[in-house]
Amino acid sequence: xxxxxxxxxxxxxxxxxxxxxxxxxxxxxxxxxxxxxxxxxxxxxxxxxxxxxxxxxxxxxxxxxxxxxxxxxxxxxxxxxxxxxxxxxxxxxxxxxxxxxxxxxxxxxxxxxxxxxxxxxxxxxxxxxxxxxxxxxxxxxxxxxxxxxxxxxxxxxxxxxxxxxxxxxxxxxxxxxxxxxxxxxxxxxxxxxxxxxxxxxxxxxxxxxxxxxxxxxxxxxxxxxxxxxxxxxxxxxxxxxxxxxxxxxxxxxxxxxxxxxxxxxxxxxxxxxxxxxxxxxxxxxxxxxxxxxxxxxxxxxxxxxxxxxxxxxxxxxxxxxxxxxxxxxxxxxxxxxxxxxxxxxxxxxxxxxxxxxxxxxxxxxxxx
Amino acid sequence: xxxxxxxxxxxxxxxxxxxxxxxxxxxxxxxxxxxxxxxxxxxxxxxxxxxxxxxxxxxxxxxxxxxxxxxxxxxxxxxxxxxxxxxxxxxxxxxxxxxxxxxxxxxxxxxxxxxxxxxxxxxxxxxxxxxxxxxxxxxxxxxxxxxxxxxxxxxxxxxxxxxxxxxxxxxxxxxxxxxxxxxxxxxxxxxxxxxxxxxxxxxxxxxxxxxxxxxxxxxxxxxxxxxxxxxxxxxxxxxxxxxxxxxxxxxxxxxxxxxxxxxxxxxxxxxxxxxxxxxxxxxxxxxxxxxxxxxxxxxxxxxxxxxxxxxxxxxxxxxxxxxxxxxxxxxxxxxxxxxxxxxxxxxxxxxxxxxxxxxxxxxxxxxxxxxxxxxxxxxxxxxxxxxxxxxxxxxxxxxxxxxxxxxxxxxxxxxxxxxxxxxxxxxxxxxxxxxxxxxxxxxxxxxxxxxxxxxxxxxxxxxxxxxxxxxxxxxxxxxxxxxxxxxxxxxxxxxxxxxxxxxxxxxxxxxxxxxxxxxxxxxxxxxxxxxxxxxxxxxxxxxxxxxxxxxxxxxxxxxxxxxxxxxxxxxxxxxxxxxxxxxxx
Numbered sequence: 001x002x003x004x005x006x007x008x009x010x011x012x013x014x015x016x017x018x019x020x021x022x023x024x025x026x027x028x029x030x031x032x033x034x035x036x037x038x039x040x041x042x043x044x045x046x047x048x049x050x051x052x053x054x055x056x057x058x059x060x061x062x063x064x065x066x067x068x069x070x071x072x073x074x075x076x077x078x079x080x081x082x083x084x085x086x087x088x089x090x091x092x093x094x095x096x097x098x099x100x101x102x103x104x105x106x107x108x109x110x111x112x113x114x115x116x117x118x119x120x121x122x123x124x125x126x127x128x129x130x131x132x133x134x135x136x137x138x139x140x141x142x143x144x145x146x147x148x149x150x151x152x153x154x155x156x157x158x159x160x161x162x163x164x165x166x167x168x169x170x171x172x173x174x175x176x177x178x179x180x181x182x183x184x185x186x187x188x189x190x191x192x193x194x195x196x197x198x199x200x201x202x203x204x205x206x207x208x209x210x211x212x213x214x215x216x217x218x219x220x221x222x223x224x225x226x227x228x229x230x231x232x233x234x235x236x237x238x239x240x241x242x243x244x245x246x247x248x249x250x251x252x253x254x255x256x257x258x259x260x261x262x263x264x265x266x267x268x269x270x271x272x273x274x275x276x277x278x279x280x281x282x283x284x285x286x287x288x289x290x291x292x293x294x295x296x297x298x299x300x301x302x303x304x305x306x307x308x309x310x311x312x313x314x315x316x317x318x319x320x321x322x323x324x325x326x327x328x329x330x331x332x333x334x335x336x337x338x339x340x341x342x343x344x345x346x347x348x349x350x351x352x353x354x355x356x357x358x359x360x361x362x363x364x365x366x367x368x
Numbered sequence: 369x370x371x372x373x374x375x376x377x378x379x380x381x382x383x384x385x386x387x388x389x390x391x392x393x394x395x396x397x398x399x400x401x402x403x404x405x406x407x408x409x410x411x412x413x414x415x416x417x418x419x420x421x422x423x424x425x426x427x428x429x430x431x432x433x434x435x436x437x438x439x440x441x442x443x444x445x446x447x448x449x450x451x452x453x454x455x456x457x458x459x460x461x462x463x464x465x466x467x468x469x470x471x472x473x474x475x476x477x478x479x480x481x482x483x484x485x486x487x488x489x490x491x492x493x494x495x496x497x498x499x500x501x502x503x504x505x506x507x508x509x510x511x512x513x514x515x516x517x518x519x520x521x522x523x524x525x526x527x528x529x530x531x532x533x534x535x536x537x538x539x540x541x542x543x544x545x546x547x548x549x550x551x552x553x554x555x556x557x558x559x560x561x562x563x564x565x566x567x568x569x570x571x572x573x574x575x576x577x578x579x580x581x582x583x584x585x586x587x588x589x590x591x592x593x594x595x596x597x598x599x600x601x602x603x604x605x606x607x608x609x610x611x612x613x614x615x616x617x618x619x620x621x622x623x624x625x626x627x628x629x630x631x632x633x634x635x636x637x638x639x640x641x642x643x644x645x646x647x648x649x650x651x652x653x654x655x656x657x658x659x660x661x662x663x664x665x666x667x668x669x670x671x672x673x674x675x676x677x678x679x680x681x682x683x684x685x686x687x688x689x690x691x692x693x694x695x696x697x698x699x700x701x702x703x704x705x706x707x708x709x710x711x712x713x714x715x716x717x718x719x720x721x722x723x724x725x726x727x728x729x730x731x732x733x734x735x736x737x738x739x740x741x742x743x744x745x746x747x748x749x750x751x752x753x754x755x756x757x758x759x760x761x762x763x764x765x766x767x768x769x770x771x772x773x774x775x776x777x778x779x780x781x782x783x784x785x786x787x788x789x790x791x792x793x794x795x796x797x798x799x800x801x802x803x804x805x806x807x808x809x810x811x812x813x814x815x816x817x818x819x820x821x822x823x824x825x826x827x828x829x830x831x832x833x834x835x836x837x838x839x840x841x842x843x844x845x846x847x848x849x850x851x852x853x854x855x856x857x858x859x860x861x862x863x864x865x866x867x868x869x870x871x872x873x874x875x876x877x878x879x880x881x882x883x884x885x886x887x888x889x890x891x892x893x894x895x896x897x898x899x900x901x902x903x904x905x906x907x908x909x910x911x912x913x914x915x916x917x918x919x920x921x922x923x924x925x926x927x928x929x930x931x932x933x934x935x936x937x938x939x940x941x942x943x944x945x946x947x948x949x950x951x952x953x
Contacts, residue, residue, distance in 0.1 A: 055855075055859050056858075056859075057855050057858070057859070080389060080858070080863075080864070081855070081858040081859045082858050082859070082860075082861045082862055082863050082864075082867075083861075084859075086859055087859065087860070088855075088856065088859040090852040090855070090856060091852075092850055092852045093852075094850065094852035094853050094855065094856035096853060096856075096857075096871055096875070097875070098874045098875055098877075107857065107860050107862070107870075108860035108861050108862075111857070111860070111861065111862040111866050111870055112860050112861025112862055113861040114861070154856075157856070157860060158859075158860075161860070161861065167859070
């Protein structure tokens with residue numbers, strides 16, 4: 001089922017009761033049938049509010065939401081959540097403690113809109129439980145489950161009525177790291193197999209990158225960039241997105257030269273670098289050069305390379321296993337670099353960092 | 369959920385849609401308005417009407433005029449205040465002392481002391497007053513007879529009355545003072561337990577003596593809690609009706625509640641207009657007191673010495689006072705329970721009232737107990753009592769549940785209005801609610817419902833009275849339930865009403881059951897409202913008991929004994945449930 005959100009706007013009255021602040025302003029996006037779509041952003045960015053508007057748990061002040069061809073929310077109109085074709089998984093699991101696993105999962109078929117006969121209900125509940133490999137727990141009271149099992153029950157409950165839209169509100173954030181990875185894969189596989197359209201809300205960029213077909217990064221009640229994960233990582237449109245999707249170093253600079261081949265020169269406090277200049281930027285403009293920590297190569301001297309270089313002193317290094325994270329001071333600025341674990345990096349050592357022109361990104365300076 | 373409807377639709381379908389999405393809210397709010405707002409406004413209207421409320425003869429201020437010019441009105445008002453004030457001071461002093469002894473000292477038999485404090489709750493106010501009436505009535509009271517015998521033995525001439533006269537202001541103060549102890553004790557004992565002991569330890573290491581510490585640190589730190597409990601108890605005493613009826617009326621000592629009862633139920637012909645005025649004034653006073661009380665409580669909450677950490681404070685050794693301290697409990701127990709119960713039991717076993725003495729032991733009989741069950745009306749009355757208990761408890765708790773849900777989960781002005789609306793009955797004395805219902809259901813348009821004189825009007829009256837307590841209980845319980853649990857049901861396709869019934873209600877079952885038992889126990893012993901609204905067909909046990917009290921005292925006593933024996937286990941059960949919930953939270 002396609003989901004179309006147009007100009008969604010929602011205001012909350014602020015805590016002290018005076019005035020209002022915009023939780024969402026003019027949020028628009030479109031999700032294709034069967035897509036796994038993620039709303040990513042820091043807490044308070046409006047991602048959960050957007051999801052809850054789609055679920056019908058909040059009423060938008062303005063804008064429209066369509067599920068398929070059906071208008072479910074518009075200005076002054078909101079279809080109650082129980083009439084929308086959705087399933088939802090909550091951060092708190094929201095497993096009813098007074099029911100067994102079976103009854104939790106059977107709830108939508110017993111009390112929901114499309115009720116089915118008892119036999120059919122049992123069949124479908126057991127089917128979805130077996131999909132989660134949880135048949136053996138069917139008659140266990142819900143409080144006697146681990147966190148991961150509870151979240152599986154919640155997922156089963158959201159899927160059992162074969163709703164075409166699955167809403168997931170930070171479903172993994174209360175679980176420990178290992179379990180999170182397992183469930184991440186499970187959720188992704190399931191949604192693909194069942195062909196449901198999924199909207200996933202998270203503040204965890206790794207989760208978002210690993211699971212999504214498309215990601216919308218939200219900040220201050222607005223979508224700041226919407227793209228496929230790879231595109232988002234390699235080509236962030238603003239410094240906020242660049243920073244939020246993984247670590248990144250910023251260097252202030254000014255474009256001093258542009259060429260036809262798009263490879264221009266940028267002057268920074270650390271030297272003049274060659275970078276690819278997007279057509280939106282022109283000579284003389286102030287920019288930020290963004291370089292990911294893993295784009296740096298370490299070398300003992302500056303010579304023998306066409307690449308950009310940067311000289312600094314290692315202040316601290318942390319061994320992470322697959323890499324070494326180095327904090328390097330250069331021209332008064334702290335830079336983070338991730339270098340191969342096989343390199344020898346000694347604290348206090350002077351080193352050169354190299355990076356290719358393709359590995360750096362130019363962003364307009366005022367976008368911060 | 370907000371009030372919502374599609375834009376594109378025409379007006380009529382829009383209204384229909386609005387009604388459909390908000391059915392539950394409309395029914396619940398309508399019911400609350402019907403229960404609380406309608407009778408009270410009817411009372412206000414009646415206070416400005418001439419003649420019988422069903423056939424008013426036009427508008428007038430003369431009711432107010434005759435109330436304010438009647439001399440006995442001012443005296444009654446002053447007397448009501450005086451009795452409540454002095455009675456509260458007595459119960460406050462006693463309750464604080466007892467709470468301190470049981471929580472903070474090494475007094476022996478502390479568990480037993482707890483039970484002795486709680487048992488009085490099982491004795492309805494009317495039976496307590498009847499018991500003391502039998503003990504201290506000026507002429508025939510057992511204690512008075514005994515004292516007169518002693519006096520004449522030592523050569524005095526005591527006459528045929530006294531020496532103690534319970535039918536007086538002093539008598540009512542005594543009864544109110546003793547009755548108030550349990551409430552205040554239960555309200556302050558927690559603060560004694562939860563108080564941060566480092567406050568006292570700080571005073572002790574600052575070289576203050578133990579006595580100085582108690583008066584300069586402990587008491588001031590607890591004073592907000594004590595003050596709040598005192599004010600609450602004062603409000604209850606202002607409304608108290610039973611003692612004033614059983615003891616005040618024979619001596620002509622009126623208070624506001626008995627004045628209303630007398631004006632509308634006893635004197636021929638009843639003056640509803642004047643009664644309504646008394647009720648309105650009474651209500652105004654109580655609302656004022658309640659506002660003061662809420663301020664005091666808010667203040668007390670800001671004054672947070674009570675951290676809720678649940679540590680055991682230091683036990684103070686009181687040495688040779690340990691046993692006298694326990695005897696204080698014993699004395700209180702004897703006055704509050706043993707003596708009144710013993711005299712009721714004694715009279716219940718006699719063919720007619722005699723003061724206790726060995727000479728009449730041969731007359732003892734169970735005939736009165738048999739008489740209770742031989743009364744042809746008794747089965748109907750027992751049935752009424754049972755039905756009233758079950759229906760009131762169920763209806764009140766269900767209504768409280770839905771109202772509380774709307775208060776806790778709702779937003780905006782409607783929520784505040786509803787919160788106030790269900791709090792108001794706390795300020796309306798039972799006797800005033802009863803009168804308001806009487807007037808409202810005797811006159812058009814509500815008389816067409818034909819519930820006056822049936823069990824239903826009692827259900828309405830009791831439900832209104834218990835609604836404030838029950839909604840508070842439910843509010844606290846609903847706050848504990850995570851919203852997501854309800855939202856999960858709604859996104860699973862369940863309608864709001866179904867969500868509440870299938871998910872929310874089962875989750876707060878423990879609190880719901882505790883509230884249910886609380887209402888059941890209270891409606892079993894309720895007296896003022898059933899008496900005020902009693903007709904031929906809706907008599908309950910307590911009302912029949914009162915009828916017997918006026919025509920055959922020993923049978924009334926037998927009924928009283930039976931009622932107390934039924935209430936003791938229920939009360940203890942209730943305590944157990946409520947303390948369980950407190951522990952859960």
